[in-house]
Amino acid sequence: MTQTQEKQTALVNDNLGLVHACANRFRGRGAEYDDLFQAGCVGLVKAAKNFDESRGFAFSTYAVPVILGEIKRIFRDGGAVKVGRTLKEKARAALRVKEALETELQREVTVSELADKLGVDLHEAAQLLTVSMPVISLTSDDESETRQFDIPVPAPDEALTDRLSLHTVLDTLSEKDRTLICLRYFDGLTQTAVANQLGMSQVQVSRREKVILTELRKKLLA
Secondary structure (H helix, E strand, O other): OOHHHHHHHHHHHHOHHHHHHHHHOOOOOOOOHHHHHHHHHHHHHHHHHHOOHHHOOOHHHHHHHHHHHHHHHHHHHOOOOOOOHHHHHHHHHHHHHHHHHHHHHOOOOOHHHHHHHHOOOHHHHHHHHHHHOOOOOOOOOOOOOOOOOOOOOOOOOHHHHHHHOHHHHHOOOOHHHHHHHHHHHHOOOOHHHHHHHHOOOHHHHHHHHHHHHHHHHHHHHO
């Protein structure tokens, strides 16, 4: 396992409590808790793969919106987490491309590199990687599948979840700033693409993005 993979695994293992906290927000809305948790774990894995610590904000700040987005997908799709045949085929093709690229480069490829090779955005590349991952049971032994073990996670705290969630703090931004952040972090657009949509230069987007992220971080950690 590479150092990058070890970091991603550590982020997932250390932040399962975020998934529980986010899933609890949607209890009683017609979906099974196990489905909510499973979807949240998909979001957590995506967040771990795409997190860039050099941006200067906490992993939880980045991960919570991603986790919530995957959980809300259940309600948009009308059921539990499902993987269609087309997506499975695309995931298998992406995995072959990933393996070939790693053989060529003699190292683990990043999500960005895979996205460029496939000609897709970061979100789709992360989704394809997630689909291609083997299913891991959190409650059974690998050999007998009979032994159950507990995962140590902090007790869900609604106040903590509310503070971590970006939905509240995003409402405090101006419409243009909110659009900039949504395009960058929810839609996965590049700074250049955002600049074209907002009538700004790439440099202006970069500078404004840093200011907004600093403001959001202060509010989330207040």
